[in-house]
Amino acid sequence: MAVIPDLRVRIGALAMANPVMTASGTFGYGEEFASLVNLARLGAIVVKGISLEPRAGNPPPRVAETACGMLNAIGLENVGLERFIAEKLPFLKGIHAPVVVNILGDSIDDYQRLASRLQMVPEVAAIEVNISCPNVKHGGVAFGTDPAMARAVTEAVRAAFDRTVLVKLSPNVTEITEIALAVEAGGADAVSLINTLLGMAIDIRTRRPRLANIVGGLSGPAVKPVALRMVWQVARAVRIPVVGIGGIATAEDAIEFLLAGATAVQVGTANFVNPRATEEIIDGIAAYLQAGNMASVQEIIGGLRS
Amino acid sequence: MAAYQKTATVSRRETLGEDIFRLTLQAPEIARHAQPGQFVMVKTVAGSDPLLRRPFSIHQITDDDQVQILFKALGKGTRLLAGVAVGQSLDVVGPLGRGFSPPATSHVCLVGGGMGIAPLFFWASHLLRSGRPMEILALLGARTREELASLASDMAQLGLSVRSATDDGSLGHHGLVVDLLADLGPEPGWSVYACGPYPMMHAVARQCMASGRPCQVSLETMMACGLAACLGCAVPSKAGAGYLHVCKEGPVFAAEDVAWP
Numbered sequence: 085m086a087v088i089p090d091l092r093v094r095i096g097a098l099a100m101a102n103p104v105m106t107a108s109g110t111f112g113y114g115e116e117f118a119s120l121v122n123l124a125r126l127g128a129i130v131v132k133g134i135s136l137e138p139r140a141g142n143p144p145p146r147v148a149e150t151a152c153g154m155l156n157a158i159g160l161e162n163v164g165l166e167r168f169i170a171e172k173l174p175f176l177k178g179i180h181a182p183v184v185v186n187i188l189g190d191s192i193d194d195y196q197r198l199a200s201r202l203q204m205v206p207e208v209a210a211i212e213v214n215i216s217c218p219n220v221k222h223g224g225v226a227f228g229t230d231p232a233m234a235r236a237v238t239e240a241v242r243a244a245f246d247r248t249v250l251v252k253l254s255p256n257v258t259e260i261t262e263i264a265l266a267v268e269a270g271g272a273d274a275v276s277l278i279n280t281l282l283g284m285a286i287d288i289r290t291r292r293p294r295l296a297n298i299v300g301g302l303s304g305p306a307v308k309p310v311a312l313r314m315v316w317q318v319a320r321a322v323r324i325p326v327v328g329i330g331g332i333a334t335a336e337d338a339i340e341f342l343l344a345g346a347t348a349v350q351v352g353t354a355n356f357v358n359p360r361a362t363e364e365i366i367d368g369i370a371a372y373l374q375a376g377n378m379a380s381v382q383e384i385i386g387g388l389r390s
Numbered sequence: 391m392a393a394y395q396k397t398a399t400v401s402r403r404e405t406l407g408e409d410i411f412r413l414t415l416q417a418p419e420i421a422r423h424a425q426p427g428q429f430v431m432v433k434t435v436a437g438s439d440p441l442l443r444r445p446f447s448i449h450q451i452t453d454d455d456q457v458q459i460l461f462k463a464l465g466k467g468t469r470l471l472a473g474v475a476v477g478q479s480l481d482v483v484g485p486l487g488r489g490f491s492p493p494a495t496s497h498v499c500l501v502g503g504g505m506g507i508a509p510l511f512f513w514a515s516h517l518l519r520s521g522r523p524m525e526i527l528a529l530l531g532a533r534t535r536e537e538l539a540s541l542a543s544d545m546a547q548l549g550l551s552v553r554s555a556t557d558d559g560s561l562g563h564h565g566l567v568v569d570l571l572a573d574l575g576p577e578p579g580w581s582v583y584a585c586g587p588y589p590m591m592h593a594v595a596r597q598c599m600a601s602g603r604p605c606q607v608s609l610e611t612m613m614a615c616g617l618a619a620c621l622g623c624a625v626p627s628k629a630g631a632g633y634l635h636v637c638k639e640g641p642v643f644a645a646e647d648v649a650w651p
Contacts, residue, residue: 109619109620110615110619110620111619112617112618112619116617116618116619117617117619119392119393119394120393120394120395120483120617132619132621140631140632140633141621141624141633142624143624143626144611144612144622144623144624144625144626144633145611145612145622146612146621146622146623146624147612147613147614147620147622147623148612149440149441149442149612149614151439152438152439152441153441154441154442154614156614156620156622158620158621158622161621161624161633304438304441305438305441333438353441353614355615355619356442356443356614356615356617356619356620357433357441357442357443358395358433358481359395359483359617360395
């Protein structure tokens with residue numbers, strides 16, 4: 085008689101009932117999916133990235149479909165920190181899943197101020213730091229592409245926030261393990277990866293780019309092999325937990341990331357395609373463990389055979 | 391607002407013209423909660439290519455609580471959908487978005503262009519059932535008779551006056567459906583509802599705003615989720631520098647809330 089497997093995992097001080105989280109920017113502020121998903125079952129909800137001030141986002145078109153994936157250049161549209169706390173957080177308080185707030189800024193000071201304010205909000209279980217944004221004060225180079233800047237942002241958030249800090253890595257770098265090691269040294273409790281891959285599509289009829297922003301972030305099943313490779317590399321390089329993201333749509337996809345060394349996963353674009361994806365993945369991981377007579381998800385994390 | 395994700399069996403598939411199809415879907419929860427002007431997101435094929443669902447305005451809710459969509463097979467997704475047979479099932483999410491608001495006047499004019507005619511059927515039926523005394527006129531446009539004939543006759547069967555326009559003159563007025571708005575005369579008491587290609591809606595909106603007629607438009611954009619999560623379906627808002635989201639604040643907007651070019 086098979087026992088119900090133990091799906092619990094920990095990311096720093098963040099204890100989750102299972103390793104399945106939502107990816108920032110694909111699940112709104114949770115409320116958008118309330119009638120389609122049992123939110124209480126989620127390992128954690130990572131909300132749409134928040135900046136100090138509201139952002140209007142980019143002009144349309146903002147999204148384009150590509151083979152087995154999509155490009156987006158939303159432009160980090162969000163309600164801003166104070167409206168998030170006043171208008172969005174009250175709903176999230178009631179759902180019994182940990183809330184992770186993704187933050188983004190133009191400067192190290194922005195990140196520090198966001199983290200300081202969220203430190204005062206006890207319902208925020210963790211911060212995820214989006215370091216794929218350009219550092220406006222340093223010629224627009226993305227924080228996440230320079231180890232020293234990535235470390236400096238991490239240190240600033242770490243100093244201001246005493247709960248769990250995840251740093252979300254950009255794949256648009258030559259050596260992602262260097263960045264991962266830098267943020268680990270900066271005090272991150274975990275790294276999550278990958279953010280979207282920079283891409284482009286052209287309408288050959290009009291000869292115009294299909295996104296008003298010309299370039300955008302590629303996501304969906306198309307990016308999964310790249311993401312899995314990077315998660316595997318980073319998991320071998322760092323000692324902190326790794327959260328795998330990138331094209332995860334099924335339990336099989338999620339299990340691949342866990343085997344590659346991820347302690348948890350985030351489901352992103354799949355939420356658009358199949359709003360029930362997260363719940364199906366939780367059930368599928370449990371079924372996989374049960375079928376293999378495994379008592380705990382810990383038995384597959386990093387369980388890749390070579 | 392409650393939305394449902396349902397596996398809906400296709401109970402009927404009709405061809406209404408070259409590449410124009412109407413599918414009837416068994417999705418009673420969605421049907422019972424649907425409001426005219428709302429939409430559904432349909433996965434046209436299992437798997438990852440094409441990856442995203444396609445938005446379709448709800449064309450009609452049948453008397454036995456089935457959901458109808460109307461579309462032209464143009465791209466990869468709609469061509470796959472056109473090939474779906476009766477008895478097969480589709481994954482449908484809905485009802486989504488904000489639909490039409492009731493008219494403030496007793497004269498209602500529906501303006502539809504091409505597949506934009508789709509949601510006007512549900513809206514017309516709803517208005518007729520409301521029992522309010524009103525005059526409803528439908529102005530329908532398409533490229534050819536082939537595209538328009540059967541939709542125009544279905545619309546007339548609902549019991550309202552229909553006038554047609556075609557680009558090639560093969561049915562009704564030879565020209566744009568917008569030209570037919572002149573037939574409304576100087577009477578300001580018309581509430582206008584428009585759905586169709588963007589230039590058509592822009593022209594209708596401009597005329598209505600100039601003549602002080604209330605006008606609602608149903609907009610269409612590229613959309614990844616339909617759930618206000620991706621924020622991909624932005625259109626410039628008249629108010630300030632921000633954007634409206636077709637899936638959440640729309641797809642139906644008051645013409646004056648949209649920043650037209």
